[in-house]
Amino acid sequence: MSSDYQKLLNNLDALNLKHMREYIPNYIEAANREELSLTTSLLELTNQELAFQKNQTVERVIQRARFPKRSSLEDFDFDFQPSLNKKEILDLKHMGFMEKKENLVFIGNPGVGKTHLVIAVGIEACHQGYRTLFISCHELLLRLRSAFEKGTVDRVLRRYARYDLLIIDEIGYLPIQKVEANLFFQLMTMRYEKKPTLITTNIILSRWGELFQNTEIAAAILDRLVHHVKVFKMTGKSYRMKEKT
Template identity: 35%
Template sequence: MSDTPQVLLAHHLKALRLPTFLREYDKLARQCAAEGVDHSRYLLRLAELEMIDRERRTVERRIKEARFPAVKSLDSFDFAAIPSLNKTLVLELARSEYVTRRENVIAVGNSGTGKTHIALGLGLAACQKGLPVGFTTAAALVNELHEAHDEKRLQRLQRQLAGLKLLIVDELGYVPLSQTGAELLFEVFSQRYERGSIIVTSNLPFDEWTGVFGSERLTGALLDRLTHHVHILEMNGDSFRLKHSRGQIVEEQPPQEPD
């Protein structure tokens, strides 16, 4: 019978979804008793542990749901290698307040300059704020939209995308879109206008986007919506990947024999 309170307490804490309470209450009770801490401060410590653990689990869930191809933080980005990039603006964006204001971010620059890394870093920062984030490439999103359209579930997919506070669309411009694909992607962007934030990365300047969407009218309407509330990150410079490859080639070359 002496174990009954503990059994019932464990049952209730599980039902209330308080796993940290369940795991820590006994150990913390002994610690607080040894320190002479009163019951209210004991409960406060337990509640704080539960809150911290719950926030950690929320962040982990958000990161998993975002479907990042890799988890990268801004701490590991080499800002010195891309002088054209406004580091102050990027660090300000990492606070994720632009998401609350439903503003957009467009990172434009030649290939290999770290646009995806920046997008992933900003996405991770938003997840750490507990915000729902989704990551995809433009080509993958268009394919997904095509499939949903053909399978009569387009509206459901559109609702799922609309539920994201931040949608990251990587590599816009790498693959030209069909007319239907361009219209489907435009619809996604249009539905998010002033309702949710978008991060877009592209290797093309804006005046070349018509070649991707195949229509000046559609491109103009898209840019009008995307750039109404926007932060533009210019990322032109030498390719990180090319630099790395060159460095490896130099390291792997055998030393030359003297003539």
């Protein structure tokens, strides 16, 4: 019997059913004690393995998205940010904006929770199988400019354009040069009406001409960004100041 038991464990290892391999020793005792049928036992074991593999897949997707931290919509302090419609924010977890190819823009001063919310939405998107990337505006523009100088910008633009959901954090904190503005415009054009983009910014949209140092390119970017968009204006206080106090 012990030989057959060891062979079973070896087979589970060979089949890469690692969770079932760890789970089965205790489960056999419970199954014998409760006199479970073979069908019930196999169903329970395979359900456990499927759930484990799904969680592992989601975890890999979340890691590849490169979030700087983990957050959720449920742990956001809406009482501290009364400018937001709580129901409207919580509805984002249903991913209706993904189906409609609708962009989301969060506008507000530093510390009001913009990044928390886009990370939370991004993690929910990962759970629902959407290929997601989180990147700061500064890093994105550095990568695009580097690719432009190396002559590989078309390939890099296509890579960013393919993400189901692209989250660009902190637009407006650093000046944007003309070349960078043109590259950003190209990326927005490639994603326009194909893939939604989430953006956080501390600059109201009417001042993006100053941000991009070119009113025409800013207008062209905004034309594509706001054609299908939900804008969330956050006028509350800084969480960082709250924690410090």
